[in-house]
Amino acid sequence: MSETVKKFLYVNRKAPYGTIYALESLEVVLIGAAFDQDVSLAFLDDGVFQLTKGQDTKEIGVKNFSPTYRALGDYEVTKLYVEKESLAERGLSADDLQELVWEDEDDDYAEKPSIRIIDRTEMAKLMANQDVVLSF
Amino acid sequence: MSTLHTVNKSPFETSTLKSCLEHVSDGDTILLIEDGVYGAMAGSSMADLVTAKTKAVSIIALAPDMQARGIDEDRLIKGINTTDYAGFVDLAAKNDLSHAWL
């Protein structure tokens, strides 16, 4: 089974906290990392809100899971594609997002950014070029 | 490579159908299911956007969900076809990938 490597794309289109989808999607990504598949995450529409800086859930009683995105690099989940148009439509830019990095073993453990901003055309191509699309 | 996209939301409630239309590739299929079938109706504020895509991609509405909602086939945008659950299964098998827009 482990010899099969499929391209998995996790599509995130929903904002965090209002519903549980973002958190439970992240849980799948973390578990899925153990399966050594070719994993990418796509953030578009309200999904871009999952990655914003400065989330503080103390006063709503819900667990703040935004720091977990920073751990993804340690799980070798290093490809987080964020759609430029979705950011712009929401008045956001890349500066509003957390800085996420991964360490490249093949490059003397250099820290490299995990977030890649792509446009809508590139996002469509990314979606078309997968074996499994998981959306929640 | 081609993808079967399913959309289950009314386009008048969420932007799911719009987002799907903006991310499909030529030759893909969009299957409108559940409340998604409202997006197939002619004469709505969404109709132009949907009609514009009917050349590049195949747009199909799930007939059982239309019937349940009292939508006759003659109310559909020209170029949109219908299918049943057996056809849904065939579409899923025929396309290389399935992408559910939720």
Added chain:
Amino acid sequence: MKFGILISEGPYTHQAADSALRFTKAAIKAGHEIDRVFFYHDGVNVGTRLSIPPQDERNLQQEWSALAKDHGVDLVICIAAAQRRGLLDENEAKRQGKDANNIADGFRISGLGQLIEMGILSDRLMTFGD
């Protein structure tokens, strides 16, 4: 062809579990294999044997249980999602010191790895949610 089915929304409130059921039946009828159905998010609530829908309504849990019995469909409920929502099998109830369990026949509780495995092993993964 091998299909895997992901149900990520609860029964009765959303149509997802109904659509998935109809798709699954049609796929079996067409000669396809349904390897596994994975219940996630509120979808786990399909698997409680304690639901009692009115007699003139469909009983989703029973219909899924029948598919497991008649066609060997593997019905897997996500353990993390289930624990949040009060779905327990006998072992889990004992382990957690709870006084009851509620998993219906044909369903089993397991980890999220089963979802990833389903994605790897099936030819097509179909998602029904909201």
